[in-house]
Every structure is written in structure tokens, then in C-alpha cells.
Amino acid sequence: MQVLPSIYVAPSPLGGRGVFTSKAIKEGTPIEISPVIVLPEKDVPHIKATKLHDYYFIWGKKDKKCAIILGYGSIYNHSYHPNAEYVPDFKGKTLDFFALHDIKAGEEITVNYSGDPEGENKFWFKVK
Numbered sequence: 001m002q003v004l005p006s007i008y009v010a011p012s013p014l015g016g017r018g019v020f021t022s023k024a025i026k027e028g029t030p031i032e033i034s035p036v037i038v039l040p041e042k043d044v045p046h047i048k049a050t051k052l053h054d055y056y057f058i059w060g061k062k063d064k065k066c067a068i069i070l071g072y073g074s075i076y077n078h079s080y081h082p083n084a085e086y087v088p089d090f091k092g093k094t095l096d097f098f099a100l101h102d103i104k105a106g107e108e109i110t111v112n113y114s115g116d117p118e119g120e121n122k123f124w125f126k127v128k
Contacts, residue, residue: 002033003071007109014077018108025103031084032097034073039066061090069095079110086111 004025012018025031036057039047041064047056055074059067068074073095076084083103087096103109 002030004029004031006105007031007072009072009075012077012108014079014108014110016077017075018077018110019072019075020106020108021103022105024105025099025109027099027101029099030096031099031109032071032073034069034071034095034097036067036069036073036093036095038093039068041065057088057095059088059090067095073097076109076111078113080112082110082112083107084109084111 004021004023006021006023006025007019008022009017010020021031036059038059039056044064044066047053047066052068056066056068057074059065073086076086076097083100084097085100087098088094089096097109097111099109
């Protein structure tokens with residue numbers, strides 16, 4: 001797993017924990033390459049019945065599988081105006097996080113959970 005040495009987990013004003021950076025990150029910089037554990041489609045209902053429901057990602061070219069993201073991957077908070085994005089690497093079994101624009105030291109790193117930085121999907125939780 002590759003992670004910028006400046007990122008860390010701390011309490012978030014968005015709720016729970018979040019991922020922050022202690023040093024500025026330039027636009028386009030890889031933030032984290034998170035390995036994933038891929039689960040088959042038949043396991044998705046079981047995941048949805050557990051606390052992991054709030055942390056798993058839809059996975060695969062047809063969105064039929066799910067994945068548990070290791071590292072900080074499942075701790076990045078959602079924003080409709082994110083400063084980072086994630087890109088799945090299905091072959092390499094990683095979820096790769098990149099800065100969408102410059103991120104200041106001390107800033108929380110956020111992604112849009114819809115997978116599209118401009119997506120406006122509604123979610124099961126209240127968006128702050």
C-alpha cells in the first residue's frame with residue numbers, strides 16, 4: 001500500500017473520523033493506493049446486513065461485486081464538492097486516490113461517494 005506520509009486519521013466535523021493532510025498536496029498527486037479485498041456478488045447481501053454496509057464499495061466492471069478497502073480507503077468522508085477522487089484498478093485490485101486540486105495542510109481530504117466527483121447521488125446518510 002502506498003500512502004503519502006502526510007495523511008492521518010482524526011475526528012471530522014463531517015462526522016466520525018476523516019482523513020486529513022499535515023502537508024499541502026498538489027493537484028493530481030496520488031494520495032493513497034489502497035489494496036482491496038474483493039467479495040463475490042453472493043456476499044453483497046451479507047455485507048449489507050452488517051456494520052460493513054457503511055464502508056464497502058461496489059466493485060467490478062458490472063458493479064456486481066463488492067470490495068473492502070484497506071488502508072484509509074474506507075475512512076475518507078463524502079462531499080458533493082470533493083478535493084480528491086478515487087479510481088478503481090480492477091486488475092490490480094486497488095482503489096487509487098488522487099488530489100482533484102491543491103489541498104492545503106490541515107484540510108480534510110474528501111471524495112464523492114458516487115464515484116463521480118460531480119455526482120449528485122442521494123445516500124442513506126445525511127450529507128453535511
